[in-house]
Amino acid sequence: MKLLAIYPGTFDPPTYGHADLIERAHELFDHVIVAVGANSSKAPLLTVEERIQVLQEISKPYANVSVESFDGLLMDYAREKSAKSIVRGLRAVADFDYEFQIAMVNRKLNPDVDSVFLMTRWEYSYLSSSIVREVAKLGGDVTDLVPEAVRPVLAGAVKRGKS
Amino acid sequence: MKLLAIYPGTFDPPTYGHADLIERAHELFDHVIVAVGANSSKAPLLTVEERIQVLQEISKPYANVSVESFDGLLMDYAREKSAKSIVRGLRAVADFDYEFQIAMVNRKLNPDVDSVFLMTRWEYSYLSSSIVREVAKLGGDVTDLVPEAVRPVLAGAVKRGKS
Amino acid sequence: MKLLAIYPGTFDPPTYGHADLIERAHELFDHVIVAVGANSSKAPLLTVEERIQVLQEISKPYANVSVESFDGLLMDYAREKSAKSIVRGLRAVADFDYEFQIAMVNRKLNPDVDSVFLMTRWEYSYLSSSIVREVAKLGGDVTDLVPEAVRPVLAGAVKRGKS
Amino acid sequence: MKLLAIYPGTFDPPTYGHADLIERAHELFDHVIVAVGANSSKAPLLTVEERIQVLQEISKPYANVSVESFDGLLMDYAREKSAKSIVRGLRAVADFDYEFQIAMVNRKLNPDVDSVFLMTRWEYSYLSSSIVREVAKLGGDVTDLVPEAVRPVLAGAVKRGKS
Amino acid sequence: MKLLAIYPGTFDPPTYGHADLIERAHELFDHVIVAVGANSSKAPLLTVEERIQVLQEISKPYANVSVESFDGLLMDYAREKSAKSIVRGLRAVADFDYEFQIAMVNRKLNPDVDSVFLMTRWEYSYLSSSIVREVAKLGGDVTDLVPEAVRPVLAGAVKRGKS
């Protein structure tokens, strides 16, 4: 049996924490689909296409990782892909509670799919896309926060948002 | 002395967790008013009337439970009703902190009213109205999430929201 | 139906927080049994008899409160007393998790009994018997921590522990 | 070396908790700048000017406290002021996680500035500006929630918001 | 590459939650070693041999699960076994913090091994070995708490502890 996992998220933008998770997940599963939720954010900073593009650059070193977008219910998407696992990153306690609720509802909706939680590297565990967006909008330096591939796209999106 | 309790909430929509709480509260108090906060949500999915109607259906088995709506401050409403207790459901830790803050301000505003926290059944403790709304909007199956009376009203509200 | 509640604890020693909870519980229930767990602490500071005595002094103003000790399983004791509710105080988040676990196991063991959580006054919410014991053993002033009735008994127990 | 600290916030409106923090901070540092974030709230209740004015009244007793506004990144502002410390109030656990994340990103952006957390008085620890705004909008009594200087400005802002 | 995971614990006694985790882990990995920490508890209720025996009975349906004991450092044991993953169950928030700390130190000690967190079924998430021990010692019914294979061994251990 080939183990297929989905790593879903908004990735607006992807951070070093996301990149770290992709690296860990690709070692654990036969195939990993990084799945950009197309309907999860009302007014995203990056377009879905931009997010897919930078996630593909980040995932290039791993032959068993692909990037897609999905809309609708994650569990319907998982069923369609015959995925057995949902990968989620655990950072802080605030995450944990919310992740638990989501995971429980997901299990109700599709008991065949299990949630698997991985831990980002400690130094990335404080990173969230929303903090990165705020720093970027205020003109801060995001070098230590997002991978190189993300920076020009993020800079372009911030500029676009201001005009 | 007759003990009157208010169980306030947004109930947009009511979940199995809310239904479970109503059942527990009706055994503890002489009378329970399920009180729909009319001003607590800016763009509700269900109208206040729809929420009252399905809560009345859910509460039909309990002779000592009534359903009302209120606007303004909960503590003013409690004073007007001469309620001695506010019933709140405890689910997860994230809840807890927020509930504590609200309860403390409520106590400042009206020291005669005590907050009483009850625990939903474990299997409902991951349910929140916001997760239910998201599942419903994305076309997921809400059978295990909300009581039967809620389903047609929720389906109608989702349909209405899309047109 | 008369609502009987049990407020169980170790009460080694009772604090202002416990006293506050007893006052709140006596208003909510027809009868409250403050139940000292005789087997919950291996090397208690106060004897069970001392704890019962000071809890009786604290409860004297409330005609519907009595004090007892129990050993064995709380849920067996609750069944024997035909209690419908277990009263617990909520203080901080650390409490919450543990209380939740205990309450869930209790519900498995006896589904007829519900846990009811009340909130102590904010200024007592930092108080725990273990902190009080530590302050007392180190010779600190416990005037703001425990009711008057507790102080001589606590002082005696600390003295006894040193000799 | 003179220790300069920044106490940043939205202060919409300032509460008794903020006032308490200012008092504590002024004892710890040579100089404290209370810094109103001009871009942190999209639709503030009080204007930045109103917030500065009432914070100045609150800070009048302390010769080493001044009030300013800033926009842009806090860490850029701290660098410009040569501040060595950021003062933050700790209230509840929910705060804690978020504060930690912010503090970590801030440290990445400017390692020379340390975050210093102080604890408000227990009785103010449940206060947040958002709860105060809600109480004020619903016509509740804010006497126990905000300092005297804040009340007329808050009342005016609520009235303005309704017209 | 064959993925080998270690599921370490004290298992004193194994609960339904542990059994559920073993079932989930056996689907995710090529091989799972359930590893009883021989030095993690000072005065265990069950002997290491008893714990191994009942875990073997619980694991009998899964061909790719074996049970061993280990002493010394978990990360040394993982290196010796060439394991790539440590499986841990996530229950409540209190767990989470501690698990995080352990996982971080483990990563420092052996960066080649990743911690993978799985979620027990909701209804088992309140279970802990220490609560089970307490219920068993007080003569409570453990039918809903531990698998059938554990019950006679647990009963024997409690009896032994009393004589």
Added chain:
Amino acid sequence: MKLLAIYPGTFDPPTYGHADLIERAHELFDHVIVAVGANSSKAPLLTVEERIQVLQEISKPYANVSVESFDGLLMDYAREKSAKSIVRGLRAVADFDYEFQIAMVNRKLNPDVDSVFLMTRWEYSYLSSSIVREVAKLGGDVTDLVPEAVRPVLAGAVKRGKS
């Protein structure tokens, strides 16, 4: 006014996290006393003298830091030293709750002394003396966990404990 702070702890043994806190505190205060609690641990691994010695080595670079031991109540010790601040490190949420309780009781016992919380570097935030003790006892490598000065003393203490 000269600001004197006490940084109390058990320090059994001091970790990189403690060393980091001492460095941060020495920049914030005119003088810092690192205060080893002589009665806080029943069966310590390191003697009080060993802990004082390694803390002195760690503090050698900072002219305004001294190391002492104390027994009795921390607040009595603070009064005797005329300290205005207690420095505490914040690591994880579990800490936070406990620290809050301690800080509140301390404030009751001596309102003139304020607790000041500092944040260790992220990569040390998972470190605790108890985890270090466990790793050391099981023969693990503590190079990344404790400063160089601590290692021989820790090794000696572990050896002593085994004989």
